[in-house]
Amino acid sequence: MGSGVSIQAAVIEKLRSRILSLERHAPRRGPAAIPEAKDRGLAAGKRAPWELGCEAGDALLPEGLETNAVHEIKGEPSAARGASAADWMAGIGFAARLAVRRTDALSAMKSANQPWVLWCWPKAIAGEFGLPSWAGFAHLGLDPARLIIVETARAAEALNAIEESLKGASLAVVIGVLDEVDLMPARRLSLAAGEMATPCLIVTHPASEPAGATATRWRIKRLPSAPHRFDPRAPGLSRFEVALERCRARPASVARPPFTLEWSDETRRFGLASVMADLQAETRRARSGADAPTLRSY
Numbered sequence: 001m002g003s004g005v006s007i008q009a010a011v012i013e014k015l016r017s018r019i020l021s022l023e024r025h026a027p028r029r030g031p032a033a034i035p036e037a038k039d040r041g042l043a044a045g046k047r048a049p050w051e052l053g054c055e056a057g058d059a060l061l062p063e064g065l066e067t068n069a070v071h072e073i074k075g076e077p078s079a080a081r082g083a084s085a086a087d088w089m090a091g092i093g094f095a096a097r098l099a100v101r102r103t104d105a106l107s108a109m110k111s112a113n114q115p116w117v118l119w120c121w122p123k124a125i126a127g128e129f130g131l132p133s134w135a136g137f138a139h140l141g142l143d144p145a146r147l148i149i150v151e152t153a154r155a156a157e158a159l160n161a162i163e164e165s166l167k168g169a170s171l172a173v174v175i176g177v178l179d180e181v182d183l184m185p186a187r188r189l190s191l192a193a194g195e196m197a198t199p200c201l202i203v204t205h206p207a208s209e210p211a212g213a214t215a216t217r218w219r220i221k222r223l224p225s226a227p228h229r230f231d232p233r234a235p236g237l238s239r240f241e242v243a244l245e246r247c248r249a250r251p252a253s254v255a256r257p258p259f260t261l262e263w264s265d266e267t268r269r270f271g272l273a274s275v276m277a278d279l280q281a282e283t284r285r286a287r288s289g290a291d292a293p294t295l296r297s298y
Helices: 002-022 033-046 085-107 125-131 134-140 154-167 183-195 251-255 274-287
Strands: 070-075 118-124 147-154 171-178 200-204 216-223 238-247 259-264 269-272
Touching: 002 154, 070 183, 085 125, 085 134, 085 171, 085 200, 085 216, 118 125, 118 154, 125 147, 147 154, 147 200, 154 171, 154 183, 154 200, 154 251, 183 200, 238 251, 251 259
Parallel strands: 070 200, 070 216, 118 147, 118 171, 171 200
Antiparallel strands: 216 238, 238 259, 259 269
């Protein structure tokens, strides 16, 4: 028992040292820097909001995704009590794209350093899905050289590593992939995210109970890709059916039905699927100035 605790403490200390080394250019470090870092994070959020990049989706979050909070992402389970790898990948793929949106927003700020992203998961999940693809991350827009991968022996250790990482001011976003997050660990993650205004994306098992203390919870279903513009045999833009199940800042947004988004690797932003955009335009013309139509899924 004592040996296991000492090993865990050593891993956390190594991770803490790694994060501090990334912050070597920061003017101050340690507890005294917390108020300054919090102000810096809030100011950055105002100048570079974290958004989907799609008008219909961003209308659900007028102030954008909160940068000092935890956001849960869950795939749509294909079975009542189980989920396939594809169900998981829908949530993981959506989280990775949100991370791209976050790093792009920070990179657009001339005063911001090149942002870092930390990815953390336990060995059991990593063994099931395999190592992340560096080429895949680069294709999405995440620089592999600015990505830190943390693999822990147990889920509890992954939660500890995520919590410690959120206390660092040099990370753009922390992504955690876990089966589930109980209420007390979720609260600790929320407090850590708020301490330094470092956002956290938690991808959990599609069929597990939702985590508490989150700013938003997204339910993601992977759809067939859009038709390719030039080659009908090739896949087009990636498509996701997206539902916002929880929104602390704007609870009314939860009432909106799921909608379909497309991701463009070129523009690195989400867009409303073309069939839905066409439908909305036609409906607006038919209503001739009536209220905007409710989004529908296909």
